[in-house]
Amino acid sequence: MLSANGKLSPAKGLGTIEFVGPLTLGRLAFLISLGVLTYVLHKTFHYPLKMPGHHGLEAMALLVLGRLSCTNPFSATIVCLSALTSASFATGMGHDASSALLGLAPGLLVDAGVLLFKNWRAQFFVLPLLAALGHATKPLIRSGIFETTGINFGSLRHGLAYPLTTHFCYGLAGGLLAALLWRITVRRWNRENV
Helix, strand or coil: CEEECCCCCCCCCCCCCCCCCCCCHHHHHHHHHHHHHHHHHHHHCCCCCCEEECCHHHHHHHHHHHHHECCCCCHHHHHHHHHHHHHHHHCCCCCCCHHHHHHHHHHHHHHHHHHCCCHHHHHHHHHHHHHHHHHHHHHHHHHHHHHCCCCHHHHHHCCHHHHHHHHHHHHHHHHHHHHHHHHHHHHHHHHHHH
């Protein structure tokens, strides 16, 4: 109901929204939608950048958003699993083990890192750094696959250092962007709904 100042009253409006909470059906749907959005953006949004790991901007931003919104210890992994499942459905075939590892590694690393840093919500840079490290696992895994099977990846044609650096930087930028927007949104929401 509208009050005299034109705002919704907290009792009847959106004041009961909890930004952070346990894995409910609604939050599960949100995490799954973040994974689907990750895949859709990867396939449809093309940066003019020709650098390895540039999709880490949106992928790690969405991953961090999922991790911040849910207290479930596997929330980042759920986002990655949803993106991987979306890719499988879109291509009409399953992924091999290396693709699954590439897709799940960032979420697994972020979730494991959060378990190690008990006070991670109070430390602004912890989650973006975990996202950067998670995204940087991709060239590391590809390098391992190349060394063991000989399968060549174009991003590794000039060695490991360059793609490792760009993946880390793009993952960090995406994680920082999401963490900053999350912090601004929550503070503003709390200020308006006191």
